[in-house]
Amino acid sequence: MAGRAAVPEVIWARPERTGRGPRPAYTRADIAAAAVRIADAEGLDGVSMRRVAAELGCGTMSLYNYVPRKEDLYELMIDAIGAEHVIQEPSGDWRADMLRNAMETRAIMHRHTWVPRLMSGVYGFSPNSLRYLEHCLECLEPLDLPYATKTELVALLNGVVTTYTSNEIATAERTRSMPWSEEEENAVRIAYLGSQVATGAYPRLAAAFMEQSGPIDLEGVFRRALERVLDAFDPERR
Amino acid sequence: MAGRAAVPEVIWARPERTGRGPRPAYTRADIAAAAVRIADAEGLDGVSMRRVAAELGCGTMSLYNYVPRKEDLYELMIDAIGAEHVIQEPSGDWRADMLRNAMETRAIMHRHTWVPRLMSGVYGFSPNSLRYLEHCLECLEPLDLPYATKTELVALLNGVVTTYTSNEIATAERTRSMPWSEEEENAVRIAYLGSQVATGAYPRLAAAFMEQSGPIDLEGVFRRALERVLDAFDPERR
């Protein structure tokens, strides 16, 4: 009657403990913490079922009692990270509050650089995600807009945060894995881009590159993007 | 002297043909096309070096003459998809043009649902990417802003397009892989969310869900997000 449990089952719908059988040796929090520890230390590719099981000190296949598919392990990791959000009383200034939320998310991602890679392809309704979403809505209380628009604001803002931080991390890791200095790397890049631009096929691109001088202020770029998005929803700014 | 080629070498910097040795049997375009064909038909996970080689009709390891790492194969795929952008003369209305570009990107992604998954972690300076970027800057010619700001606009817009379309695709694939009807799936989801909301921990979330009725107009949500972003850069709108 119950039939086969279909693939897309969401882990948060499963009870952590059913009551029957031996007491589980680990909690979901234990498992998530172990996986996070590995990802922080060795990168996301270091997170394999075998490796996590070893970190916990149990057999590989025992993990599958807790986590039916690896994807669900990822879900646990994202939720665990979500716990790092410090929910604090809204100030009444929704722009400031949302900006703070965004900056905190960015900081968390820089602390756990594997998070953006996991953000796409994850269900998005973990307990801590719900908690964070609720908090955002609370911060937006002073804003007189329907909830539909407010959720659109939150979604847009979160999307921007993820995209931008993801790019920051990718760039940072690219330059980190360089055997050469950053200057040399830039030289190589400029050389390639220069060779393309020199064909004359990309005049505006060339102009854009000429215009820019010195290193880019990544945090500045990020903040400006956020301000733009907030502007777009601010009744006093339009 | 030349030493080991370091890992992060960019494939676009390599010449496709050096002149020495036997004439290569395939072009980069051939390889990209084969990989794209597989990804379209069997999903991105179907794209393995062996599978692509088989599709081309050559030995697995021969592929490594063309593509030093699998990541570079992904780069080829993204570039191949970029060729589907129809570059047309700017109309003079930069908002309309950019909106068209965004909608076209979205359409391409819906045609090749694996694209968003690849977009993060890819270098982003393939020939067709440059071509598209140049075209965007051309569309923005009527807008009186420094190039730095214009590139920020393009980046923000592209980020939004990728994020939103990625979500659309994820949702679509989730419901597609359901053995149940969409209604039933919604019922299950509501049941879970309901159970969470019923705890009283998420009053605003609950209100937001109550407010919404009927299915969401995804394209509408997308268009509205785009308009917001464009608003944020439109001098006449502030």
Added chain:
DNA sequence: AGCGCACTACGTACGCTGTACGTAACTAGG
């Protein structure tokens, strides 16, 4: 109280992955 079943634990095994390495054939530049 005690039976039975649902659960935990985990070893083995399968099919798959990316790719390092070695060898043979080939061709363009000096």
Added chain:
DNA sequence: CCTAGTTACGTACAGCGTACGTAGTGCGCT
């Protein structure tokens, strides 16, 4: 013409996710 650099590709290895089978454990129901 020769030879160095390239293409082609078979073999092999380490690692992956996970299906499956078996043994042990303790809650819930009768």
